[in-house]
Amino acid sequence: MNKFKQNLYTVLLIGTCLVASPFIFHRIWKTSADAKKNFDVPPPPVVTNSVASPAEKDNPPEVPHETSASSDNVQTSETIPASVPAEPVTDAEPAFVLNNDFVQSELSYFDDALFIGDSRTVGIKEYGTFVNSDFFCSVGLAASNIESEYVNGTNFDSVIKNKQYGKVYIMLGINEVGNDFEFTMNEYRKIVEKVRTNQPNAIIYIQGNLHVAYSAETTAINNERINYLNSRLSTLADNSKIFYIDINEVYDDSSGYLTESYTSDGIHPLARYYMQWCDWLCTKTIIPVT
Numbered sequence: 001m002n003k004f005k006q007n008l009y010t011v012l013l014i015g016t017c018l019v020a021s022p023f024i025f026h027r028i029w030k031t032s033a034d035a036k037k038n039f040d041v042p043p044p045p046v047v048t049n050s051v052a053s054p055a056e057k058d059n060p061p062e063v064p065h066e067t068s069a070s071s072d073n074v075q076t077s078e079t080i081p082a083s084v085p086a087e088p089v090t091d092a093e094p095a096f097v098l099n100n101d102f103v104q105s106e107l108s109y110f111d112d113a114l115f116i117g118d119s120r121t122v123g124i125k126e127y128g129t130f131v132n133s134d135f136f137c138s139v140g141l142a143a144s145n146i147e148s149e150y151v152n153g154t155n156f157d158s159v160i161k162n163k164q165y166g167k168v169y170i171m172l173g174i175n176e177v178g179n180d181f182e183f184t185m186n187e188y189r190k191i192v193e194k195v196r197t198n199q200p201n202a203i204i205y206i207q208g209n210l211h212v213a214y215s216a217e218t219t220a221i222n223n224e225r226i227n228y229l230n231s232r233l234s235t236l237a238d239n240s241k242i243f244y245i246d247i248n249e250v251y252d253d254s255s256g257y258l259t260e261s262y263t264s265d266g267i268h269p270l271a272r273y274y275m276q277w278c279d280w281l282c283t284k285t286i287i288p289v290t
Helices: 003-040 107-112 119-127 156-162 181-198 223-234 273-282
Strands: 098-103 113-117 134-137 167-171 203-207 242-245 285-288
Touching: 107 113, 107 167, 107 273, 113 119, 113 156, 119 134, 119 167, 119 273, 134 156, 156 181, 167 181, 181 203, 181 223
Parallel strands: 113 134, 113 167, 167 203, 203 242
Antiparallel strands: 098 285
């Protein structure tokens, strides 16, 4: 290549650089600015679908449903919720003023009492010490069948309407603890409201269902289900006219089961322990303020 051509190429190269340099510098500046802008914006949060381990879950496992002792009830499969929903509370005011503290009372306190219940209440009637109390109880009695049951030729409607009581004790549920909880609660609530309507001067005691022994637990009847039903029943108490009491504090072993030595079938206390039940009820009484 001769000297003239070298000089010509040099001039063309310098001219091209002078023409193109503003455009190149502009692109470099814009790219740098965009990069800085993107760097200043925090990245979006990352959402993960993590699965908690069984120990981290609050909800207890689903309990498969089986037929309970009462065959007349609705049978469904149900998961026991982790929390207890509040039950509706009526606005009715008590017909009298109460001292809301439990106190010790004599056996005479139960002379104007009515006991409503299943086979455990039959045990109180037959082996307890409340000889002057009235009882509407039978083996297999449940909240769902109480309106159709007759005890000694008398039905629940007649018992609750034909005589005024000072106290009404209700313990139902063991025969339907394997059933749908919402159905059972609706039926139980009807009983409580019927008692309130027809016994305006009565103190209502809702007794929690007695636990079963470890040897007696089944898929349908077990202490997990009993505890959940009892927790629902406790919400019916307003501690003004309706009170919840739970005998399990007396009969439980250290693991929360009905003590094996207190029972022969794992479900019902032996006869001699019903007197202890009555003694305990004497310590859980509410006295109207006169």
